[in-house]
Amino acid sequence: MESHVFIRLAELLVTKYGLHPTREMRAEEALAIFLWICAHNQSNRTLQTRFKHSGETISRKFNEVLTSLVMFSRDIIRPADYNFKEVPRKIRDDYKFWPHFRGCIGAMDDTHVRAVVTPKEDEIPYICIRGYATQNVMAICDFDMLFTFVEARWEGSAHDSRILTETLAKLKGKNIFSYPPEGKFYLVDADEEFDKCDADPNYMPNVEDEDDSDEHGDEDDSDEHGDAADDVNMSIFRNSIATSLMNMRRS
Structure with a gap:
């Protein structure tokens, strides 16, 4: 991260998102601790040695920065234009994509992020197919490589289609999930139930929606x-x- 971006981010977290500096630690140092842990997968003990603070202080400041960033995410993880009027330059200026993907507004996929679950007996639902605990995170990314939606609360054993189905049901009527306008679509995996959502923003996937030939003749x-x-x-x-x-x- 460039220095001016780091300084600007620290200022935003302090002025708008509730991160408070103290006599013992400035906001910039707290943010540096958070980024160092996340970017380099460092332990609390390593951070104690590097930043000369107790383990309790490192843990507390990490959680304070995390809380501020969660609030920040609500303002930044969203589409630049909810109507998607402009065709992304990545599509418009590349003959490989144009005109085949002129209605594409982004890509949706799920990824597994390693998780530590306590107590140990609660870990079983989080065990993924590879045999360790994860969270299954669904995300949408636009063609500027910016996240426009993230759903990050699911256990590693949850199927991608279930995450999509229940997310759509939970967010129905809320201006959080960006339903594709008419003629627009997301690129998704073959197992995602999103084909009907492309054309009908009110469609909700339903596994019990089957034809009954006896009833209808x-x-x-x-x-x-x-x-x-x-x-x-x-x-x-x-x-x-x-x-x-x-x-x-x-x-």
């Missing part, structure tokens, strides 16, 4: 099934293009 619904198949094929085709482009860039 033998009506000819071949057109509806054809449309659904086209939607699935288009989603598969969209993901295939994205995978090919990413492989091309890596090579």
